[in-house]
Amino acid sequence: MREIGSRLLIKQGDTAQELAKIIDGESTIPVFANAGYSRHSKFVESQVARHTQLRLFSGQVTIDPSGVSKENGEPFKVYSAFRRKWEQVYQKKIFRTDYQSLGIKPEIMSSCDLHSGKNSLARSSTRANAVRTLRKFTGLKGGINRYSELSDRVDQNTTSGMSEFISLGLIGPNELFEVADYLRYSSDDNRYLGSVNSWRNQLIWREFFKHSLDHFPDSENQSLNPNLESIDWINQKVDIDAWNDGETGYPIVDAAMRQLSEDGWIHNRLRMIVASFLVKDLLVDWRIGANWFHDKLVDYDSALNSGNWQWVAGTGFDASPFFRVFNPVLQGRKFDPKG
Ligand SMILES: Cc1cc2nc3c(=O)[nH]c(=O)nc-3n(C[C@H](O)[C@H](O)[C@H](O)COP(=O)(O)OP(=O)(O)OC[C@H]3O[C@@H](n4cnc5c(N)ncnc54)[C@H](O)[C@@H]3O)c2cc1C
Structure with a gap:
């Protein structure tokens, strides 16, 4: 600089x-x-x-929240409808940052080195690492090639690992959508296209939750479904402590919670399993879990965190039904078969 x-x-x-x-x-x-x-x-x-x-x-998102709404101007509450409208708006957007006219040489950004410092094992959060990780993910042998079949497997390294870099602002959503578009047009193999699209859809979930929080700022701490706001949670301290420490006795829950404390990152499927276990088996208020994630995650993002917790708890608008309970044993067998 x-x-x-x-x-x-x-x-x-x-x-x-x-x-x-x-x-x-x-x-x-x-x-x-x-x-x-x-x-x-x-x-x-x-x-x-x-x-x-x-x-x-509005660099935290690809399209500003004011740019995606229903015909009557109201915000979308359902992801699939949001995504359709989002795509329409996105098609009209012109990308490509003109670095030269800004007088910025992109490589200068690589020297920026920020450590999130929450966990001893936090990966080195640099622009250079973000780009290297993205290159690996999208390369010939990278996770993108098997994303649609294997991205739920917690024992396979198929997801991009981008979340930490995005939440620190080391790589932006526009860049990632540009990369996804480039990959989509570079191949006509349907299986590959399916994988790129699945990954791109996850990025659109991110946009959805960011927009939702902008429209419903209370949703960080309040259930979006008002009927489920006054659940009589049990909130037993002994249960909460066991969950925090990874000592519930359920192997996949415990492994995930210990990894969370060590690394500050866990796979999306594990986040869903431990969140479901806390809320639906231990009957603990989702906000207690969301706060624990706040303290531990290196990719913490209030919109994505509260949006996903409300999705798992069933208290969100477009959420998993409240009676759907993940069975932690079956989930372990399916998504981590060798334990
Ligand atoms: C209870 C719970 C809490 C969560 N809290 C956070 C959080 O605080 N910060 C955070 O970044 N993600 C959060 N997520 C979403 C998701 O687990 C992570 O984004 C993902 O695991 C990051 O790994 P990745 O970059 O390899 O993902 P990939 O599978 O490679 O996905 C690419 C990108 O898409 C976005 N994305 C992926 N899954 C989701 C999702 N379910 N919702 C919204 N966007 C998504 C992320 O930006 C991610 O980096 C949470 C999920 C759950 C179930």
């Missing part, structure tokens, strides 16, 4: 206060940022806007 006449400051503390110190009364200084969608992000943005000329962009 010094080479291009700039510099990087890393500050810790209250965002608005730290920025105010840097700006030092110069309220005409423009501040550029990507909008966040949680209540907290919106609060921080409103604080920052009081002291600066805040200019927000």
